[in-house]
Amino acid sequence: MKSSLRALLLGISSVAIVVVTLSGLAVNLRDRSNAAQVRLSEQTERLATAAGPLLLDSLVVGDLARAEQTLRNLNADSVWSLVTLYEADGRLIFDASPENLPRSGAPRWVKHLVPVTLAEHRVSISAPPVVYGILAVTPSMQSLESELWAEIQTMIAAKRKGTTR
Amino acid sequence: MRHITKLPIAVALLLLAATSALAQQPQPLAFGVLNQQSPALTAERWNPILHYASTVSGVTLQLKMGRTVQDTNAMMARGEFDFVFTNHNFQSEFDTIGFKVIARWAGEPIRAVIAVPADSPIHHLHELDGKRVSFPSTDAFVGYAVPLVALKRAGVNVEQMFGGNQEGTLAQVKAKRVEAGAVNSRFLGQYAEREHVQFREIYVSEGFPDLAVIAHPRVPAATVERVRRALLGMSSDPNAAAVLTAAKSKGFEPAVDRDYDGVRRVYRLIGQ
Numbered sequence: 001m002k003s004s005l006r007a008l009l010l011g012i013s014s015v016a017i018v019v020v021t022l023s024g025l026a027v028n029l030r031d032r033s034n035a036a037q038v039r040l041s042e043q044t045e046r047l048a049t050a051a052g053p054l055l056l057d058s059l060v061v062g063d064l065a066r067a068e069q070t071l072r073n074l075n076a077d078s079v080w081s082l083v084t085l086y087e088a089d090g091r092l093i094f095d096a097s098p099e100n101l102p103r104s105g106a107p108r109w110v111k112h113l114v115p116v117t118l119a120e121h122r123v124s125i126s127a128p129p130v131v132y133g134i135l136a137v138t139p140s141m142q143s144l145e146s147e148l149w150a151e152i153q154t155m156i157a158a159k160r161k162g163t164t165r
Numbered sequence: 166m167r168h169i170t171k172l173p174i175a176v177a178l179l180l181l182a183a184t185s186a187l188a189q190q191p192q193p194l195a196f197g198v199l200n201q202q203s204p205a206l207t208a209e210r211w212n213p214i215l216h217y218a219s220t221v222s223g224v225t226l227q228l229k230m231g232r233t234v235q236d237t238n239a240m241m242a243r244g245e246f247d248f249v250f251t252n253h254n255f256q257s258e259f260d261t262i263g264f265k266v267i268a269r270w271a272g273e274p275i276r277a278v279i280a281v282p283a284d285s286p287i288h289h290l291h292e293l294d295g296k297r298v299s300f301p302s303t304d305a306f307v308g309y310a311v312p313l314v315a316l317k318r319a320g321v322n323v324e325q326m327f328g329g330n331q332e333g334t335l336a337q338v339k340a341k342r343v344e345a346g347a348v349n350s351r352f353l354g355q356y357a358e359r360e361h362v363q364f365r366e367i368y369v370s371e372g373f374p375d376l377a378v379i380a381h382p383r384v385p386a387a388t389v390e391r392v393r394r395a396l397l398g399m400s401s402d403p404n405a406a407a408v409l410t411a412a413k414s415k416g417f418e419p420a421v422d423r424d425y426d427g428v429r430r431v432y433r434l435i436g437q
């Protein structure tokens with residue numbers, strides 16, 4: 001009787017510990033997912049802003065091939081899944097989106113943690129009052145998944161290190 | 166039934182009218198600008214000026230330029246510009262085209278300056294013998310033709326380097342990739358102020374009229390006159406004040422072809 005009560009208490013405690021740990025992990029993962037999303041968004045904004053003067057130099061002289069090459073070089077790591085340049089009136093000038101996006105290598109469950117869509121970022125390429133083009137870029141989901149997966153692996157490694165000490 | 170047969174005719178007539186209206190819209194005239202700065206900085210400076218001149222004159226002007234000075238000169242030679250802001254047309258190779266000077270950038274005359282970093286041990290022209298000196302390009306007037314004549318007269322031989330444009334040359338001096346740079350006096354001051362860098366001038370030439378606005382002979386005289394009036398009127402129009410301040414410009418002054426005889430003479434001295 002005494003031992004079964006002890007077993008029951010031990011079981012309840014273990015379940016509670018597991019629930020609390022998993023809840024902490026879930027909260028931590030959500031926070032990291034949000035942070036990764038913010039970082040990716042900032043990186044997108046930084047890269048797109050940096051591309052502005054380079055693109056303007058090419059567009060002023062009408063060198064579209066160089067403008068496209070500039071964007072492909074900037075997006076060599078496929079941080080953006082969609083890269084398009086539009087005329088001011090919305091007509092497409094060119095699409096420099098990567099053709100073969102690399103797979104993230106993250107397990108399927110990680111993919112459920114990232115949002116379904118990532119917001120498009122637009123930058124006007126202009127020397128007022130003339131608008132030479134509108135750059136539209138969308139961060140790649142793979143990039144976000146990879147970043148999140150790397151974060152999770154680091155977190156797990158840190159927990160393991162903590163428990164083995 | 167009668168309505169149904171009339172509909173395609175009405176649509177066709179509408180399309181025809183729209184096409185004809187589009188065809189009647191005047192095509193913008195190409196306004197070439199010499200590469201004194203990068204294309205992006207050139208556009209930031211010239212687009213507001215051209216927008217103002219277009220609005221006032223009723224002649225739509227569109228900035229055009231090549232990636233390099235050589236590209237822009239080649240476009241000018243091929244007749245791709247209706248108007249150009251330059252002084253490279255005073256080289257003999259452009260004599261046959263028949264460009265007409267209609268105005269010039271207002272202000273002090275421009276001078277060729279050979280400048281060194283403020284802490285450079287070089288103080289005199291003759292100390293540049295055998296040293297690396299940057300020029301914007303071999304087509305530049307105060308950035309190449311004038312200083313080259315001065316260096317030849319002083320018996321100084323330098324290793325010629327090229328910065329692509331005025332600011333490219335100054336950037337090379339700033340980075341100390343060359344011992345000195347030869348540039349247009351107007352750009353030296355502007356660049357030094359913007360980049361917070363100090364230079365010492367070791368040679369300053371006589372003054373020459375600043376770059377001209379020239380018109381291609383194919384442009385109708387009435388159109389040229391409207392653009393000329395718009396440019397010359399900028400300095401006295403309060404609506405243009407903000408544009409001129411942003412462009413660090415005093416506007417434009419009247420100019421004629423013979424004002425540039427001195428420029429032609431120097432170009433001929435170096436075989437251009």
